Amino acid sequence: MEKRVVFRSAWLPYALVAPQLAITLVFFFWPAGQAVWFSFLQQDAFGLNTEFVGLQNFEQLFGDEHYLKSFKITAVFSALVAFSGIAISLVLATAADRVIRGALAYKTLLIWPYAVAPAVAGVLWAFLFAPSVGIITFVLTKVGVQWNWVLQEDQAMTLVVIASVWKQISYNFLFFLAGLQSVPKSLIEAAAIDGAGPLRRFWTIVFPLLSPTTFFLLVVNIVYAFFETFGVIDATTQGGPAGATQILVYKVYHDGVKSADLGGSSTQSVVLMVIVIALTVAQFRFIERKVQY
């Protein structure tokens, strides 16, 4: 798509794009280039000498069982966050689409968690589940569950998943609600006349028509779980216990900032970049030709 009517000037367009390009070059391209460059270098223990080692860092990384474990954890974590977030939001959106009375109030009360920072969401849930003072811990202990996410790996994972999903529900909810409202009423009516009940109508008409929204949300939620949940994890488990919640992004941060392993951290950054590019491409392909049922 191009404009038919354009203005002419030899210098003005360059001046107009200059601020954005300057920031992009300095803070995006320069660091990203450095990450790629560092990923081919190896530094000695004192940081005095660096030598070019080619793909050795990558070989080392994929031979490292901690890294492979982190990959697995990230996969499990993002699958849990995406599926439970999408399922819960779909139920809520379907209910909200049906009610007429109080619809705006319900909507308003469901969307505010979007405004909560991931790190704050983590702190809120960490407090509820705190091993000694948490109110949910108290209830769990009453019913006989030994709860201590500081020590138990599964429980730590449960905590970060709950906090991450809680924050993301409002986002999914809004997109599903918009999707539901654009389902043609005539289709639903025709099915109702043919005698299909609400549940049957949902699974045979509404859900298939929602598939573009669902696919879009799946990609967005995976990206969210991969990157934006950094705050949730840093504010609660910090990757522990024993690396049980150390997702890839957290590992990049941990190795680079805490252990000052420049080469290793940069190599991981490059792997993450490849993942982001793949996810972005998936998202854009979806926009080009919508997923059809």
Add this chain to the structure above:
Amino acid sequence: MVENRPLLTLWSHAVLIVGIALVAFPLYITFVASTHTLEEILKVPMPLLPGPHLWENYSQVLASGTTRGATAPVGQMMINSLVMALVIPLGKMAISVISAFAIVYFRFPLRNFFFWMIFVTLMLPVEVRIIPTFKVIADLGMLNSYAGLTIPLIASATATFLFRQFFMTIPDELAEAARVDGASPMRFFMDVLLPLSKTTMAALFVIQFIYGWNQYLWPLLITTDESMYTSVIGIKRMIVGGDALTEWHLVMATAILAMLPPALVVMLMQKWFVKGLVETEK
């Protein structure tokens, strides 16, 4: 509504009420905890109704912070958060709207190349270039400064796309008329495009305000000076290992304070928020 099924409607209301209760539960407990003394909270189970220390706790954190972990006053942190939440959206809009104008309304060499460069930034979130970006900021001497907190985050492909898309929908006749009347490109931009972009800007502002306020990894990396902490970072720093050591009542009061501005923006500007959310993602 295709048919009248009172039971199903009742069920829908029930689902929504349970959903809202579950979503609001952490907020309620946080609020309750922020109105008690630490001793009250450390009793198991903690009280479930608000206590009498609301004013005391909030004024303490705002004026002087906690005594362990981060000791800077939360009032200062809120100001830092506000700076991020205002400078990032305004800066983003300013540089994006002019670059989108250039890309849509001019033909010049390297136009596609520039557009491509902006597009690629979508694929480089801060999270994947943590260490090198930190190095760049350190080399530029921008650690612990507002410039360091905001400038690297104002370049954004999404905002540029949004304006580009919007400009594409503006009828060519407007630009033609402006040209016939002898208006310069900048005049057309100021008098025609900007006024038409108001709703797009409002929507973008709401989304970016929340984005700026809730930044975490970035301020975590580049602020070491407590007086430069944002409120979100402050909360994290106030938690000092061990349940009993953390001053939970003050942490929770800070959490409420840190959630309030963005939550109010979302709820009060709901219309712009939903518009911004749906449009920036497409």
